[in-house]
Amino acid sequence: MNPSPIPTLKTERLTLRPFGLSDAPDVQRLAGDRQVASTTLNIPHPYEDGMAESWIGTHEPNWNAQEHLTLAITSESEGLVGAISLILELQHRKAELGYWIGVPYWNRGYATEAAQAVLAFGFNELGLNRIEAHYLAQNPASGKVMEKLGMQQEGLLRQHILKSGVPDDIVLYGILSAEYKGP
Numbered sequence: 001m002n003p004s005p006i007p008t009l010k011t012e013r014l015t016l017r018p019f020g021l022s023d024a025p026d027v028q029r030l031a032g033d034r035q036v037a038s039t040t041l042n043i044p045h046p047y048e049d050g051m052a053e054s055w056i057g058t059h060e061p062n063w064n065a066q067e068h069l070t071l072a073i074t075s076e077s078e079g080l081v082g083a084i085s086l087i088l089e090l091q092h093r094k095a096e097l098g099y100w101i102g103v104p105y106w107n108r109g110y111a112t113e114a115a116q117a118v119l120a121f122g123f124n125e126l127g128l129n130r131i132e133a134h135y136l137a138q139n140p141a142s143g144k145v146m147e148k149l150g151m152q153q154e155g156l157l158r159q160h161i162l163k164s165g166v167p168d169d170i171v172l173y174g175i176l177s178a179e180y181k182g183p
Contacts (some may be wrong), residue, residue: 016071024052025079030102039139081105094130136170146173
């Protein structure tokens with residue numbers, strides 16, 4: 001059986017599509033911003049040459065292995081504004097939602113709009129029972145997105161990770177398919 005292509009999802013203002021290598025310069029510029037890196041667990045700073053291309057190169061194999069869905073968040077007028085992903089654990093019918101938005105596009109509702117589309121895809125197309133997400137306690141704006149999605153705070157993991165060598169708390173949110181009400 002041939003794996004299905006990475007999906008493209010559309011919202012009122014956004015297109016969530018597979019990344020291409022032509023997106024690499026924008027990924028490096030946007031994700032490489034110190035403010036973006038400081039609010040995420042896995043984005044390095046500095047974001048060095050070649051990192052974006054390597055990251056983009058993982059998307060198709062990860063989707064084909066049914067392990068990870070990663071989509072570019074794009075606006076017709078502004079191009080690439082961020083990224084959104086689901087780390088899939090299909091054997092447990094669950095996934096972890098993650099996202100980042102480039103600093104020039106903060107406070108425009110893009111993360112919420114994109115995440116609503118990805119939640120709908122996860123529950124309606126992938127048959128997930130649970131989608132969870134977490135954020136660094138120092139980034140409460142991400143928690144606001146999770147609340148707008150209908151997710152519930154499920155826990156606080158105290159000093160769970162080291163961010164730039166400093167212990168930081170992680171706040172965990174989740175939503176079940178039975179609780180999901182759609183966008």
